[in-house]
Amino acid sequence: MSPLHQIRADYDARTIVVYQAYSPAIADAALAAGRFVAPFSFHRMTWIKPSLMWLMHRSNWARKPGQERVLAVRITRDGWEEALSRAVLTNGDPRALAEAAVHVQWDPERSPRGAALNHYSIQVGIGRRLIRTFTDDWTVGLTDITPQVRKAACLIQAGQAAKAQRLLPKERPYPLPRALESRLSAGG
Numbered sequence: 001m002s003p004l005h006q007i008r009a010d011y012d013a014r015t016i017v018v019y020q021a022y023s024p025a026i027a028d029a030a031l032a033a034g035r036f037v038a039p040f041s042f043h044r045m046t047w048i049k050p051s052l053m054w055l056m057h058r059s060n061w062a063r064k065p066g067q068e069r070v071l072a073v074r075i076t077r078d079g080w081e082e083a084l085s086r087a088v089l090t091n092g093d094p095r096a097l098a099e100a101a102v103h104v105q106w107d108p109e110r111s112p113r114g115a116a117l118n119h120y121s122i123q124v125g126i127g128r129r130l131i132r133t134f135t136d137d138w139t140v141g142l143t144d145i146t147p148q149v150r151k152a153a154c155l156i157q158a159g160q161a162a163k164a165q166r167l168l169p170k171e172r173p174y175p176l177p178r179a180l181e182s183r184l185s186a187g188g
Contacts, residue, residue: 005106005120005185007174009050015074015140017169018048018124021059021067030071030142036135043128045103048073051121052149052168057110061153062146072143072169079138083124084180090125101130104184112156112164122184 010017022030022040030036040046049055059067088100097103103125108116126134148167155164176184 003119005122007050007122007176008109008171009174010052010072010169010171011077011174014077016050016077016080016174017072017074018050018080019052019055019145020046020048020071020073021055021062021064022069022071023066024069027069027071027144027146031144034142035139036142040135042131042135045125045127046131046134047123047125048075048134049121049123050174051109051171053110053112054107054121054123056112056149056153057114062149063153069144069146070149072145073139074141074143075134075138076140079134081177081180083126083130083134083138084176084184086130087124087184089184101127103127112152112161112168 026040029038030040036042049058055070056062058064059070062068062070083102084104086100087102087104088096090097090103090105105123105125106120107123109119109121111117152164152167155161155167
């Protein structure tokens, strides 16, 4: 059985993949430039998610207006862990949250069909004071995975979930430093 709160992600020795869903205008501009550029907003919080299934639930498999394109954003693990070290839980002290550069919340993980599972997935909100660091220093690659998630959605609708699963990245428990584990525990 999975721990109640555990980061599961696609990662390697140096990087971790997080996901975001955007309008075609934002995705096309970012992919053409190889980095985030306008019309991406550098003046509001941006939420990153290492769980593709949670994002698929949130974006309705890239069918929700304004979320029709799904980008796999590869960022440095150093950047990821720096963000987490600066995070405040959204269910914590409201004053600390208002001052925080990074917000963290835990939401029920989702199955490919969208059902809530009995463990939680992390979302990380990068605030506007840190957004340029995220886009310019931590981000090392952008990949449009919209075609593969749309194909997976069609397979799931056709009752071929196992075939769809093979199209999706393998996510495994992310090894957090112990100090970050206790900092990010929900309610802690």
